Amino acid sequence: MNNTEYYDRLGVSKNASQDEIKKAYRKLSKKYHPDINKEAGAEQKYKDVQEAYETLSDEQKRASYDQFGAAGANGGFGGGQGFSGFDGAGFGGFEDIFSSFFGGGMGSSRNPNAPRKGDDLQYRVNLKFEEAIFGTTKEIKYSREASCHTCDGSGAKPGTSPVTCGRCGGAGVINVDTQTPLGMMRRQVTCDVCHGSGQEIKEPCQTCHGTGRENQAHTVEVRVPAGVESDQQIRLASQGEAGYNGGPYGDLFVVIQVAASDKFERDGTTIHYNLHLNFAQAALGDTVDVPTVHGDVELNIPEGTQAGKRFRLRGKGAPSLRGAGQGDQYVTIIVDTPTDLNDTQRKALMEFAQAGNLNVKPKKKNFFEKMFDAD
Numbered sequence: 530m531n532n533t534e535y536y537d538r539l540g541v542s543k544n545a546s547q548d549e550i551k552k553a554y555r556k557l558s559k560k561y562h563p564d565i566n567k568e569a570g571a572e573q574k575y576k577d578v579q580e581a582y583e584t585l586s587d588e589q590k591r592a593s594y595d596q597f598g599a600a601g602a603n604g605g606f607g608g609g610q611g612f613s614g615f616d617g618a619g620f621g622g623f624e625d626i627f628s629s630f631f632g633g634g635m636g637s638s639r640n641p642n643a644p645r646k647g648d649d650l651q652y653r654v655n656l657k658f659e660e661a662i663f664g665t666t667k668e669i670k671y672s673r674e675a676s677c678h679t680c681d682g683s684g685a686k687p688g689t690s691p692v693t694c695g696r697c698g699g700a701g702v703i704n705v706d707t708q709t710p711l712g713m714m715r716r717q718v719t720c721d722v723c724h725g726s727g728q729e730i731k732e733p734c735q736t737c738h739g740t741g742r743e744n745q746a747h748t749v750e751v752r753v754p755a756g757v758e759s760d761q762q763i764r765l766a767s768q769g770e771a772g773y774n775g776g777p778y779g780d781l782f783v784v785i786q787v788a789a790s791d792k793f794e795r796d797g798t799t800i801h802y803n804l805h806l807n808f809a810q811a812a813l814g815d816t817v818d819v820p821t822v823h824g825d826v827e828l829n830i831p832e833g834t835q836a837g838k839r840f841r842l843r844g845k846g847a848p849s850l851r852g853a854g855q856g857d858q859y860v861t862i863i864v865d866t867p868t869d870l871n872d873t874q875r876k877a878l879m880e881f882a883q884a885g886n887l888n889v890k891p892k893k894k895n896f897f898e899k900m901f902d903a904d
Contacts, residue, residue, distance in 0.1 A: 535581035535594060543595070547586065554582040559738050576721065583719055644776035647674070650769045651782045656753065658790035662822050662847050664755035668748060669783070674770040675745040680734035682771065684741035691728035696720055699727040726774065742771055751783050756798065756850035759787045792820060798856025800846045803863050806830065811864045821845040821858050828860065836864040 536543050539553040560566065561575035584590045654667055676682035685691050693699040697720035705718050719725040733739030749768050757763075762782045769779025794801040804819060814832035818825040823845055839861050846856025867874070875891075882889040 535585055538577050538581040550585050562738055565738050579721060645773040646776050647770040647772040647779035649779040651784060653784045653786055655786050657788055659822060661757050661787040665753050667751050667753060669751060670748045672744055673747050674742045676771045677734055677737035677741055677743045679736035682741045684730045684734055684739045686732040686734050689732045691730050694720060694723035694727055694729045696722040701725040701727040756848040757785050759785055761785045795847060798847045798849050800858040802858060802860050804860050805863050805865050807865055819860055834862055836862055838862040
């Protein structure tokens with residue numbers, strides 16, 4: 530067997546993620562389940578899919594399989610593999626040998642029938658700039674693997690119940706002897722009949738086909754607190770996927786993405802705003818209305834204000850997510866230089882320069898430039 534056959538069975542690439550492997554497994558296990566598919570060869574394909582998933586869903590077994598093939602994943606080696614030395618190309622160290630033989634040590638003796646929490650899910654929600662500042666409530670819709678509504682997660686047809694697995698006696702695991710370079714070794718693997726549940730379903734539920742789970746549309750309301758920022762997460766307990774063997778649901782993690790503002794920039798609880806002034810306002814001073822997320826604020830501009838000057842508006846920033854007060858807004862002055870002076874304005878500026886003994890030598894327009902100005 531080559532080192533890609535398990536991937537080929539599931540129809541995934543060798544670089545497939547665990548989510549991709551899991552989705553492919555669920556799809557194929559339902560397709561070839563003996564209680565559903567009565568075609569010749571379906572049962573063998575079902576067993577092949579189970580075998581492939583058992584290895585590829587375990588990162589340690591998968592790594593061993595990628596390096597040594599099926600023999601490596603199952604704790605044995607094909608003819609001629611032998612030792613490469615404890616620190617050679619074949620092994621990363623003495624502990625790795627026992628890790629591959631015994632499936633990572635004591636972890637393999639864990640009770641497969643024990644209730645396990647369901648998988649967590651992640652959902653990205655987009656917020657407007659102001660929604661992140663003041664908080665909001667969002668209704669989000671997504672699909673998740675939930676307990677089957679027909680069989681209530683048992684996998685059995687209503688009116689029937691699962692029975693103890695005849696192959697493993699309800700243990701969920703079986704003993705397998707494999708030949709290793711250290712001799713014959715015995716290890717426990719997941720039962721290939723009940724797949725670790727310890728129970729067989731003689732009459733599967735027609736809705737979930739014996740899996741006890743079904744994909745359902747789900748809606749939940751999330752309260753977004755004031756002061757959130759991009760990439761922060763909100764955890765909604767028990768809104769993930771259904772648990773295993775009666776375990777609790779997983780959680781839903783809502784990831785925040787805040788849209789940029791066309792007026793403001795934000796840095797934590799501090800908000801920045803650029804205020805444009807004309808030359809006269811900066812030189813003579815003025816009183817202007819400055820926008821903030823809390824509404825306009827009147828700001829007094831003293832005469833002689835320079836470009837780059839910053840004013841602080843206390844308490845006009847974003848709230849602290851931890852409830853430690855309100856941030857500030859900083860207003861940075863930008864002085865706009867006029868670019869299209871008329872003759873009167875130009876004359877006034879020249880008189881201003883002369884009154885201040887300022888050495889200004891503006892370029893004189895030639896004949897053609899004056900003609901274009903006339904147009």
